[in-house]
Amino acid sequence: MSKRPEHQAPPELFYNEDEARKYTQNSRIIDIQAQMTERCLELLLLPEDTPCLLLDIGCGSGLSGSVLEESGHMWIGLDISPSMLDVALERETEGDLILADMGEGVPFKAGSFDGAVSVSALQWLFNADKKSHQPIKRLYKFFSSLYASLSRSARAVFQFYPENESQLDLVTSQAMKAGFYGGVVIDYPNSAKAKKFFLVLMTGGAAPLPQALGTEESDNSLQVKYARREASKAARGKPLKNTRAWLLEKKERRRKQGKETKPDTKYTGRKRSGRF
Amino acid sequence: MKLITHNMLTSKCLKGVLTGYPLAINATNIKINEVDFNPDFISRIIPKLDWEVLWKAADSIGHSEGLPQTIEQNYDDDKEFLKKAHRVLLEVEVEEGYLICPESGRQFPITKGIPNMLLTEAEVQ
Numbered sequence: 001m002s003k004r005p006e007h008q009a010p011p012e013l014f015y016n017e018d019e020a021r022k023y024t025q026n027s028r029i030i031d032i033q034a035q036m037t038e039r040c041l042e043l044l045l046l047p048e049d050t051p052c053l054l055l056d057i058g059c060g061s062g063l064s065g066s067v068l069e070e071s072g073h074m075w076i077g078l079d080i081s082p083s084m085l086d087v088a089l090e091r092e093t094e095g096d097l098i099l100a101d102m103g104e105g106v107p108f109k110a111g112s113f114d115g116a117v118s119v120s121a122l123q124w125l126f127n128a129d130k131k132s133h134q135p136i137k138r139l140y141k142f143f144s145s146l147y148a149s150l151s152r153s154a155r156a157v158f159q160f161y162p163e164n165e166s167q168l169d170l171v172t173s174q175a176m177k178a179g180f181y182g183g184v185v186i187d188y189p190n191s192a193k194a195k196k197f198f199l200v201l202m203t204g205g206a207a208p209l210p211q212a213l214g215t216e217e218s219d220n221s222l223q224v225k226y227a228r229r230e231a232s233k234a235a236r237g238k239p240l241k242n243t244r245a246w247l248l249e250k251k252e253r254r255r256k257q258g259k260e261t262k263p264d265t266k267y268t269g270r271k272r273s274g275r276f
Numbered sequence: 277m278k279l280i281t282h283n284m285l286t287s288k289c290l291k292g293v294l295t296g297y298p299l300a301i302n303a304t305n306i307k308i309n310e311v312d313f314n315p316d317f318i319s320r321i322i323p324k325l326d327w328e329v330l331w332k333a334a335d336s337i338g339h340s341e342g343l344p345q346t347i348e349q350n351y352d353d354d355k356e357f358l359k360k361a362h363r364v365l366l367e368v369e370v371e372e373g374y375l376i377c378p379e380s381g382r383q384f385p386i387t388k389g390i391p392n393m394l395l396t397e398a399e400v401q
Contacts, residue, residue: 051317096281100393105289107393112284132397
């Protein structure tokens with residue numbers, strides 16, 4: 001059986017009391033959620049030092065909401081799982097909570113919010129959990145009602161886990177159809193673990209997409225990339241193991257994956273002196 | 277549910293409902309929950325609100341005391357007014373009761389302060 005939660009049960013059943021409890025007790029989950037929310041806030045580009053009203057879609061136990069509160073914003077959260085919302089009540093978050101299904105549309109009047117964030121929720125919309133569910137229709141309904149509920153020049157940032165290329169295409173095409181501009185920003189694309197997808201949607205005019213993290217290499221034009229590839233081919237693949245060149249390459253690879261790596265110095269890869 | 281949320285919330289997702297705003301409140305239990313006062317936020321949010329709807333909502337649950345029916349022009353400097361608005365918007369919470377759609381009469385229950393806006397299959401557009 002697949003490990004993806006979306007394949008196991010509908011969200012309102014999957015996030016039962018046991019699953020919801022993980023979101024208060026498991027410090028790893030809490031850390032990751034907080035980090036991703038911080039990145040979402042960064043991508044939202046809100047005006048500095050201005051308290052805003054934000055919408056949190058799939059707020060769950062309010063972990064993302066706590067991050068929004070710390071930055072001085074007020075938030076209203078939507079979620080489909082009553083158990084998760086119960087945990088949010090227990091945690092006494094400042095935001096207001098609403099039990100709703102995002103696929104049925106965002107139930108707010110026009111121009112209500114200065115921005116919207118969503119952490120690990122959007123992938124649930126790709127599933128048809130009931131006979132009446134049509135993912136494309138639900139995605140469109142969601143994006144068009146969200147577009148209406150945002151104020152002009154507001155942004156919406158979704159961190160999500162697309163299963164494949166076609167889901168990415170589907171989600172961006174439906175968002176564009178609803179009137180949004182924008183696209184997907186992929187942080188740390190070279191890493192299996194740190195790789196994260198952010199759908200950045202903008203209302204009111206196209207603007208350049210923000211730079212993804214861990215992609216300094218890809219700034220250069222394609223030609224440079226190919227030139228480098230040719231050069232490395234000329235060097236007959238990997239350098240000899242346990243040499244300084246090999247070590248430097250390994251460190252570079254780890255940097256690309258967004259892992260913590262010590263800086264390169266003149267001491268890197270040196271042999272210890274005989275005294276040791 | 278805070279009244280700021282009520283001021284934004286609609287039932288337009290219901291099939292056949294056009295605006296679905298404002299929702300009527302029928303409250304059986306109301307709680308006051310202290311929240312830090314942030315004058316910047318309140319003065320920023322006021323232009324976005326439908327003040328008439330807010331006043332009527334506050335009045336219908338008996339918390340409109342001291343709240344003016346219309347907003348004065350330079351409300352930014354009126355600290356007393358901002359404090360009252362803060363209290364009504366963020367501190368008064370409807371714990372139990374229900375919301376009523378003005379067009380279809382559909383009731384949305386509020387339990388533990390969370391309005392249940394889930395629709396049945398037949399109600400989805």
